[in-house]
Amino acid sequence: MAGSTPRIPDATVARLPLYRRALLELDEQTTANVSSERLAEMAGVNAAKVRKDLSYLGSYGTRGVGYDVEFLLFHVSRALGLTSDWPVVIVGMGNLGQALANYRGFTERGFPVAALVDVDPAKVGSEIDGRLVDHLDDLDRLVAERGIAIAIIATPAAVAQEVAERVVEAGVQSVLNFAPTVVTLPDGVPVRKVDLATELQILSFYQQRRASTSGADH
Amino acid sequence: MAGSTPRIPDATVARLPLYRRALLELDEQTTANVSSERLAEMAGVNAAKVRKDLSYLGSYGTRGVGYDVEFLLFHVSRALGLTSDWPVVIVGMGNLGQALANYRGFTERGFPVAALVDVDPAKVGSEIDGRLVDHLDDLDRLVAERGIAIAIIATPAAVAQEVAERVVEAGVQSVLNFAPTVVTLPDGVPVRKVDLATELQILSFYQQRRASTSGADH
DNA sequence: TAGATTGTTAATCGATTAACAATC
DNA sequence: TAGATTGTTAATCGATTAACAATC
Numbered sequence: 001m002a003g004s005t006p007r008i009p010d011a012t013v014a015r016l017p018l019y020r021r022a023l024l025e026l027d028e029q030t031t032a033n034v035s036s037e038r039l040a041e042m043a044g045v046n047a048a049k050v051r052k053d054l055s056y057l058g059s060y061g062t063r064g065v066g067y068d069v070e071f072l073l074f075h076v077s078r079a080l081g082l083t084s085d086w087p088v089v090i091v092g093m094g095n096l097g098q099a100l101a102n103y104r105g106f107t108e109r110g111f112p113v114a115a116l117v118d119v120d121p122a123k124v125g126s127e128i129d130g131r132l133v134d135h136l137d138d139l140d141r142l143v144a145e146r147g148i149a150i151a152i153i154a155t156p157a158a159v160a161q162e163v164a165e166r167v168v169e170a171g172v173q174s175v176l177n178f179a180p181t182v183v184t185l186p187d188g189v190p191v192r193k194v195d196l197a198t199e200l201q202i203l204s205f206y207q208q209r210r211a212s213t214s215g216a217d218h
Numbered sequence: 219m220a221g222s223t224p225r226i227p228d229a230t231v232a233r234l235p236l237y238r239r240a241l242l243e244l245d246e247q248t249t250a251n252v253s254s255e256r257l258a259e260m261a262g263v264n265a266a267k268v269r270k271d272l273s274y275l276g277s278y279g280t281r282g283v284g285y286d287v288e289f290l291l292f293h294v295s296r297a298l299g300l301t302s303d304w305p306v307v308i309v310g311m312g313n314l315g316q317a318l319a320n321y322r323g324f325t326e327r328g329f330p331v332a333a334l335v336d337v338d339p340a341k342v343g344s345e346i347d348g349r350l351v352d353h354l355d356d357l358d359r360l361v362a363e364r365g366i367a368i369a370i371i372a373t374p375a376a377v378a379q380e381v382a383e384r385v386v387e388a389g390v391q392s393v394l395n396f397a398p399t400v401v402t403l404p405d406g407v408p409v410r411k412v413d414l415a416t417e418l419q420i421l422s423f424y425q426q427r428r429a430s431t432s433g434a435d436h
Numbered sequence: 437t438a439g440a441t442t443g444t445t446a447a448t449c450g451a452t453t454a455a456c457a458a459t460c
Numbered sequence: 461t462a463g464a465t466t467g468t469t470a471a472t473c474g475a476t477t478a479a480c481a482a483t484c
Binding site for chain 2: 013014016017018020021042043044079080081082086088095096098099100102103104105106108109110111149150173174175176180181182184188189190192194195196197198199200201202203204205206207208210211
């Protein structure tokens with residue numbers, strides 16, 4: 001159909017949060033205007049990329065002047081769907097799940113931790129960071145009552161796939177997978193994967209390459 | 219010079235840990251051989267990509283047969299520089315730093331947490347998960363004595379850049395940045411950035427897009 | 437020999453970047 | 461009008477993928 005918004009490239013989507021954070025910082029400093037050059041510097045990318053990325057959202061800058069910080073912040077936030085909070089549930093209260101439950105950053109940045117669940121009777125009913133741990137079997141109710149949109153999977157790898165399918169059945173719309181295994185979901189349910197050890201392994205590669213290329217001395 | 223190994227593309231490097239994990243799983247099941255097809259399924263990518271990626275490491279498969287699991291595991295591990303452990307230091311014992319300090323996954327997967335540091339007198343000298351918190355000023359000694367190769371930055375955004383420069387001066391060779399700000403380092407010191415809230419924001423985008431494209435009903 | 441599966445080629449696709457006309 | 465900076469074009473670069481010859 002005519003007039004539909006052009007699809008925003010994945011690479012651009014992944015950078016929008018960088019621009020948003022830079023804009024939030026500028027907004028706090030009550031900076032009214034910002035150039036693509038300055039925004040690029042703050043986000044650690046180059047200015048041509050900033051302009052191209054932002055152009056996918058619309059034409060929100062002024063030639064010769066730059067971008068109005070508040071105006072652009074609103075449009076970047078809106079593009080990301082961050083005009084309202086998205087309650088999350090953390091599934092799996094093992095080591096990593098507890099660590100994530102204690103992390104304040106989710107709630108602070110618009111993703112309130114609305115529920116914690118596990119299946120272990122020793123954990124269900126206990127409190128973590130002042131929050132009650134519910135049983136996975138209560139998920140349907142929790143999702144419905146608390147408007148939970150996103151599940152953070154922090155279970156062992158062996159059950160991650162099963163749990164992911166279950167949270168989607170319960171009505172969760174997106175999944176962030178911390179379990180060290182690949183999870184595949186039906187339809188177009190967005191899944192992202194974060195693996196802390198993987199990040200370290202990639203660092204290890206580049207560190208080694210650097211060591212081997214830059215002189216084999218000592 | 220002649221005979222130098224071809225450069226492994228960044229996209230391939232990022233997938234090597236996926237293949238490695240699949241191979242570890244196969245190895246535990248004492249599976250002797252694996253096809254690119256099966257490896258692709260386990261890693262959640264397609265078979266052509268697996269073969270192309272692995273071909274950058276060398277020619278370690280057998281036509282008509284597949285890849286020897288143990289042999290390939292060794293070569294993938296070696297390519298990633300994972301033939302020995304890499305001790306890490308976590309800098310910043312705030313909310314996120316404590317969560318990471320309590321996470322067992324680093325140590326379990328070849329990145330032993332060898333030191334925790336902060337600058338807050340209330341934290342220095344205390345124990346987290348049975349480990350003593352040292353002062354940032356002791357970093358030079360800690361890095362030297364414990365062979366620390368990688369720093370995990372979990373400080374507030376405002377000091378992340380300063381701290382990153384300091385850990386590099388202390389002899390750390392790579393940085394994993396959890397602070398919600400961009401850090402730039404000199405030379406070719408590898409830096410990777412993990413931002414949990416960013417991952418959620420990207421999910422939010424795709425969730426919203428899906429909601430708007432798949433019928434505007436209800 | 438027949439079947440299976442790699443390693444590599446080449447086509448395609450998507451992302452990056454420099455350059456510059458448009459325009460404030 | 462002169463200077464500044466966007467938004468867009470087009471060239472380049474890197475990643476993905478299908479196809480298939482090589483070869484077990």
